[in-house]
Amino acid sequence: MSAELTISEQGQIADRYDAAVEKLVDDSVDVRRGAIYSMQSIMTDSPRMQPAVIDMLSKYVRDRATKTPVLVEKAPDIRAALYTLGNRDPSHDGKAVIDLGGVRLRKVDLNGVDLTSANLEKAVLSDGDLEKADLSGADLESAVLTGVRLTGADLTNSYVKRADLRGADLTGADLSGADLTETKLARANLTGTIWKCTNLSGANRPEGDLPDVTSSMAPDRSRSPGCDGTLP
Structure with a gap:
């Protein structure tokens, strides 16, 4: 029965x-x-x-x-x-990945949401609210995040290569292990941002106050690298 x-x-x-x-x-x-x-x-x-x-x-x-x-x-x-x-509940995701690649969302409210490993490649989220969002391992390559609120967001091991973060608020955001190669960071608020093992090769910051934390190799999104590119 x-x-x-x-x-x-x-x-x-x-x-x-x-x-x-x-x-x-x-x-x-x-x-x-x-x-x-x-x-x-x-x-x-x-x-x-x-x-x-x-x-x-x-x-x-x-x-x-x-x-x-x-x-x-x-x-x-x-x-x-x-x-x-x-x-x-991310524990039931299986092999599924949130795929919002290329979307164009104005004033989106993603405050505190779980976007772990999500595909946001080339997404346009200008002036959105992603405060305390979990974007760990997410693909944000070439995404437009101008003016986005990312205060307290988790961007560990994320792929933010060539993204546009001009004017974004990254106060207290964790960018440990993230790849920000050639990312635009002009006028971004970086107060209290965590930079451990972050790759900032070619990142554009006219203000000239980026930390010298570029690792010898870009992070591997399939694992959590240490500062020398190896697992801790």
């Missing part, structure tokens, strides 16, 4: 997921937002479905916010998708 019940429950979860996916293309933003919150509930009820939800919601945001910039505060469906992705 227990096995039959489990199979029945799994079938119900699958049906709920399929129904939610169908509603993601509805013309009504309220219906789409409801479908997204349904997916959030599905992740809670069935952690094994979380990788599928991550992939689907990542694609949803990319499809709607890549070609044309989206003002997030006026897009409740995008806001709901980002909240769901950022407030999941």
